[in-house]
Each structure stands twice: as structure tokens, then as C-alpha cells.
Amino acid sequence: MSQSYDRGLVEDFGRWQEFSAGMWAWVLHKFTGWVLIGYLFTHIAVLSTATVSGEVYTETIQGLESLLVVRFLEVGLLGVAVFHIINGVRLLFVDLGVGLENQDKAFYAALIATAAITVASIPTFLMGAF
Amino acid sequence: MAEYYSSFERKGTRWLLQRITAAFLVIVLAYHFMLLHFVNHAAEITFAGTQARMSQVSYFATMVLFLITATFHGVNGVYNALINQGLDGTQRTVVKWVLVVASVLLIVQGIRVAIAMTTIF
Numbered sequence: 445m446s447q448s449y450d451r452g453l454v455e456d457f458g459r460w461q462e463f464s465a466g467m468w469a470w471v472l473h474k475f476t477g478w479v480l481i482g483y484l485f486t487h488i489a490v491l492s493t494a495t496v497s498g499e500v501y502t503e504t505i506q507g508l509e510s511l512l513v514v515r516f517l518e519v520g521l522l523g524v525a526v527f528h529i530i531n532g533v534r535l536l537f538v539d540l541g542v543g544l545e546n547q548d549k550a551f552y553a554a555l556i557a558t559a560a561i562t563v564a565s566i567p568t569f570l571m572g573a574f
Numbered sequence: 575m576a577e578y579y580s581s582f583e584r585k586g587t588r589w590l591l592q593r594i595t596a597a598f599l600v601i602v603l604a605y606h607f608m609l610l611h612f613v614n615h616a617a618e619i620t621f622a623g624t625q626a627r628m629s630q631v632s633y634f635a636t637m638v639l640f641l642i643t644a645t646f647h648g649v650n651g652v653y654n655a656l657i658n659q660g661l662d663g664t665q666r667t668v669v670k671w672v673l674v675v676a677s678v679l680l681i682v683q684g685i686r687v688a689i690a691m692t693t694i695f
Contacts, residue, residue: 481648498621
């Protein structure tokens, strides 16, 4: 049988200073999840220009990529995706019962790995934007 | 038996599918980012390049599967989050069907887009 973990009211975000690692992991996984599903709908909408013509598709993507704000949003999207992936792998291990004693350390490692990958990708994402 | 600190109910098809799609998406989302930002830079994407990739049967099939699994995983995640917030009764039924319809529309439109990008058919 499953047991639900009494995490208190995470929804009461005014309590953020009392949050444990597990609560931050929960909040960040939810937040990044909302961003990713929102982006998926937007992504398909933009790619739908391919149903008009190849030229419209190319012009739309290259037009968007010429905007500096889009480049920064893409870096943000990468950070969101990387965190959701790495923390998601951590959650799969938790579901398998692996590493239950080190969940907090694994969460901190996920944060550090996300930060490192995101920062390292900035040059590639901003290439040619200036 | 180990204790499971999950807010999801540990039973049923949706629970299992959420994890199976997660394992698939971990690989494919990372691949998608690598291919379209690091191997091919997003700013250099053209319809011709997209068409060349989407005209390979294996790539096309992977992208369609990516669309379907990502839609399920994301929308099911939203549904779980709302239930976790206390959504129930009629509202839960209404939200469920709104999400089902939104998912079907997204998948249908995504497949229309994929077909427009390929020369396979």
C-alpha cells in the first residue's frame, strides 16, 4: 500500500522559509511541469506554420530566433527542461525504492547539474544573437 | 516494504503510464534539445532541413511518439496536480474532459504538422 507523505500545505507559499528540500523539489517539479506543458502547446502552434508553406515556416522560426528575448527564453526553457528531466530521474528512482536515504542530496545534485548545464549552454543559445 | 512518498495513487494505469512515458521522455527530450540546439542551431533551422529529418521513417515515428507521450505526460500531470489541489466532483469531471479534448486536439494538430513536414506519404 502506498502512504501519502504529510508535507503540510505547500500551497501556502508564505511558508517558503520553512520548506525542506523535498518541498522545494515538489514545488520546482510542479512549476517546471506547468511551463513545459504550456510550451508544448505553444511549440505546436508555432510549428503549425509548416502547414501553410515551407517559406512561412522558415521565416517564422528565423524571425523568432532573431529576437534576443526569444534566445533568453530558450535558455530558461532549457533550464526548466533539464531540471524536470534530472529531478524526474530522481523521482523514478524514488518510485523504485532506490536511494530513499539520499533524496535530499540527490535533489541538491539535480540543482547543481541543472545550473551547470544551463550556464554551459548559454554561449550556444546566444550565438549570433548580437 | 519501502515507504513511498508520492502524492499519486500507487495504482492504476495512469500511474504506470506516467512513469513509462517519463522514462521515454527523459531520453527523447534530451535528444530533441541536443539535435535542435547544439547539433543544428535553432536560428539556422529551415523547412528544407526539417523536411530532410522528418522524411526519415524512424525520426518521423520518434517525433510522433514524442508528441503523444509528451501530451499524455503533461496533461496527466496537470490533472494530477489539480486533483492534488483538491479538485473533485463535477468540476473534476468537467476538467478531465476539457483536458482530454485539449490533448486530442494537440495530437491531431501535431500529426497534421508532422505530415506537412515529411515526404514519406
